[in-house]
Amino acid sequence: MVSVIIPVYNVEKYMKQCVESVLRQTYKDLEIILVDDGSTDSSGALCDEYALSDDRITVIHKENGGLSDARNAGMAAAHGEYIYFLDSDDYIRKDTIGQLLDHAKKEKADMVFFSAHCFSDSWIPVSESMTVKHRYETDLGERVLVKRFENEEWFCSAWLHFYRADFLKRENLRFVKGLLYEDLMFSGTAYLRPCRIAALNKQLYCYRQLRKGSIMNKKPVKTNFDSFFYIARRYVAEKKRIPEGTVQETGIEYLIRYSFNRCVMTYCDMKRSERKKVKKAFAFIRRETNDLKRVDCRKLKLTLKYPRLWLIYYRGIRKPMKYLIKLIRT
Numbered sequence: 001m002v003s004v005i006i007p008v009y010n011v012e013k014y015m016k017q018c019v020e021s022v023l024r025q026t027y028k029d030l031e032i033i034l035v036d037d038g039s040t041d042s043s044g045a046l047c048d049e050y051a052l053s054d055d056r057i058t059v060i061h062k063e064n065g066g067l068s069d070a071r072n073a074g075m076a077a078a079h080g081e082y083i084y085f086l087d088s089d090d091y092i093r094k095d096t097i098g099q100l101l102d103h104a105k106k107e108k109a110d111m112v113f114f115s116a117h118c119f120s121d122s123w124i125p126v127s128e129s130m131t132v133k134h135r136y137e138t139d140l141g142e143r144v145l146v147k148r149f150e151n152e153e154w155f156c157s158a159w160l161h162f163y164r165a166d167f168l169k170r171e172n173l174r175f176v177k178g179l180l181y182e183d184l185m186f187s188g189t190a191y192l193r194p195c196r197i198a199a200l201n202k203q204l205y206c207y208r209q210l211r212k213g214s215i216m217n218k219k220p221v222k223t224n225f226d227s228f229f230y231i232a233r234r235y236v237a238e239k240k241r242i243p244e245g246t247v248q249e250t251g252i253e254y255l256i257r258y259s260f261n262r263c264v265m266t267y268c269d270m271k272r273s274e275r276k277k278v279k280k281a282f283a284f285i286r287r288e289t290n291d292l293k294r295v296d297c298r299k300l301k302l303t304l305k306y307p308r309l310w311l312i313y314y315r316g317i318r319k320p321m322k323y324l325i326k327l328i329r330t
């Protein structure tokens with residue numbers, strides 16, 4: 001049996017497409033856990049309606065605690081041999097669970113990662129950046145992690161991974177409550193644990209980008225920076241417990257570099273009044289970046305020295321004059 005965990009919070013507009021994509025799966029032995037995280041619209045009532053229509057559905061109503069807390073509640077209630085997390089504003093192909101389960105069993109994998117098809121409800125074009133283009137042999141998590149970074153295909157979203165429940169339980173893997181970008185902490189930690197990871201180069205997930213009101217499309221503030229900085233510090237602390245010269249050390253250095261990059265990127269997107277509150281964190285980032293010896297940090301060091309260059313280097317490709325003017329004015 002596979003447990004599909006769907007956190008629900010104020011998504012009445014998208015719930016039908018999401019839940020019914022699971023109900024229509026070709027693989028039928030499912031436990032569908034809808035976690036109503038204190039919704040203030042009709043999402044909670046819709047969860048109860050679905051539970052009455054299909055006995056595979058279990059509903060958990062709880063006070064609002066955020067996405068991490070909702071997923072943890074779902075994991076605590078899950079009974080499946082495998083666990084899959086699905087966001088309630090997205091949906092999956094009709095054979096997603098069956099293909100993932102077959103591949104996980106065939107490869108004897110603790111985790112399987114795959115690709116997403118990105119789409120939007122608006123006219124704005126979306127990115128297809130969540131596609132796994134390279135081939136990966138089933139291997140230890142740390143080796144797969146390094147290869148994914150080297151191929152520039154590190155997609156940490158929990159919904160792009162299929163997990164063996166015993167693995168999550170054995171390693172006591174949980175999402176950090178109250179943390180934004182919790183998938184970066186959860187997935188990165190999972191890859192560093194003793195496990196076998198397999199790849200399935202297929203677009204089995206449909207990801208709705210640019211949804212109005214979603215966390216990913218809000219203007220970055222200090223809370224966003226603090227979350228990335230928290231993740232970076234956790235990985236820095238973990239690195240001190242890892243033997244030097246190992247593949248695992250290389251993997252965690254990639255995660256640290258990635259987290260630091262996200263700190264700088266978030267800093268540059270923040271308002272000037274918000275930037276002043278996080279400047280002290282840069283001393284820590286600069287010091288720890290100098291200790292990263294197994295990964296290339298030249299670009300990160302440059303952006304740490306001249307943080308505003310990020311506006312041109314990362315964003316100036318499409319609208320160079322706009323961001324050059326912004327750089328000059330600020």
